[in-house]
Amino acid sequence: MAEGKLDARAARKQAIRRKAQRRHSHFYQHCSHWSFNRQSEGTPIHWYRERWMLAATALLITLLSGFLIPAWATAMKPTAIEPVEHTLLPLALPKIEAPTLKAPAVEDWRVVQVRPGQTLSDIFQSQGLSLTDLQHVVDSAGDAKSALHHIQPGQEFDFLIGRNGGLEGIRFDKDEATRAVIRLDGATPAETIVARTVEAREQVAHGVIDDSLFAAAAKAGLSNAMVIKLADLFKYDVDFVQDLRVGDSFTVVYDTVYRDGAYLHEGDIVAAEFVNQGHRYTAYRFKRADGSIGWFSEDGRPIQKSFLRIPVDFTRISSPFSAARMHPILGLMRAHKGVDYAAPTGTPIHAAGDGVIKFRGWMNGYGNFVIIQHDSHISTAYGHMSRFATEHIGQHVHQGDIIGFVGMTGLATGPHLHYEFRVDNVQRNPQTVTLPKPEPLAGAQMAMFQSNAVKPQLARLMEIDNNYKLARADSTKRSDD
Known part of the structure; x- marks a missing residue:
């Protein structure tokens, strides 16, 4: 049975082959003599000729490859660039002379500070200058001349002295915001005012x-x-x-x-x-x-009251206001209707308020004595002066003006000022009497004062005060702990 199946397959293959040969008969007729099978029946010379053709073709392809590939590689290789030689030739340029830069001369100003007790002439002479030089500067100072007449310790003067020792310039403060510079090295003196910040x-x-x-x-x-x-x-x-x-x-x-x-x-x-x-x-x-x-003050009243509470710089109160005291010289019990302020002889005595000098002269136990009438009700009195100032009876004086100097004239055991405050000619205790309040600012001035002065500064004062209180409270708490 197996043999039958094989025969059937062979018969089917033969049928397919015959069918293909019939369909492509022209191809088989043309190539029927090609064969690599040595057992075939064709003539041997036809096989060798075809083989030689194939070999020659392969050799030709090999030779062509040997020539074409190196030529292609050479064509793709970048061309080497030969270096170009450069020749340097000298070129004549026009000669340019560099400008000569002259450094500005530094002026040597000598700074001199005024010492206590020195005068302007002393300072000029200390710099080897003459009074003629000083006069020349004063004449050239213009509106800065007043600054030369009122010099203060610590003030500075700058001098520019020439090689021959002559004065070429001077600088000084005309006021706090401006400086005067006077140059004397030209044909005529020149003054310059320089503003300072x-x-x-x-x-x-x-x-x-x-x-x-x-x-x-x-x-x-x-x-x-x-x-x-x-x-x-x-x-x-x-x-x-x-x-x-x-x-x-x-x-x-x-x-x-x-x-x-x-x-x-x-x-x-x-x-x-x-x-x-x-x-x-x-x-x-x-x-x-x-x-x-x-x-x-915060209510807009001037701090400067109508009267000074104490009209002299004193060391101590040697005798207070009293209805009865033992007089140190008379040895009698009597009222002391003023306050005695002990102070060195020559200490200035000031007017307690604005007024007119009503009395100036010798007054019994008061010695050298001055009475100032301030208004129709109030007057002040000053006793035991060593000497008077230049004021005279009937002259108007301002609060703080010097009217005399401390002494011990009259009945006194030591230098002091006997001071009285009188209301309708009745003595009152200067330390406790109610002094009249000055009038406050009015209208727009008060409004401006409150907004520009009080409001911003009061806030600062309160803040500082509060910060101090907090710091003090914190310190106290830590010490308790």
């Missing part, structure tokens, strides 16, 4: 009195000069010798003046607060409508 910077200081006002102020960073300004503001309300207590405090807002960026000096107080025995006093700087500057 001046600015005020605010500083703040706060202190509490533990020992003395000066000690507390120094601890707060205030100079002695600023302490005197502070005391001068509140001298109408506070006796800085008798009234100060431990725990009193102060806060000061003040200016420091800088010129051309360098510190120059302390300025004025802008605002201040002083708490004395629980009473609070304030002062604010304000520029009035007429251009004058003054200090006012």
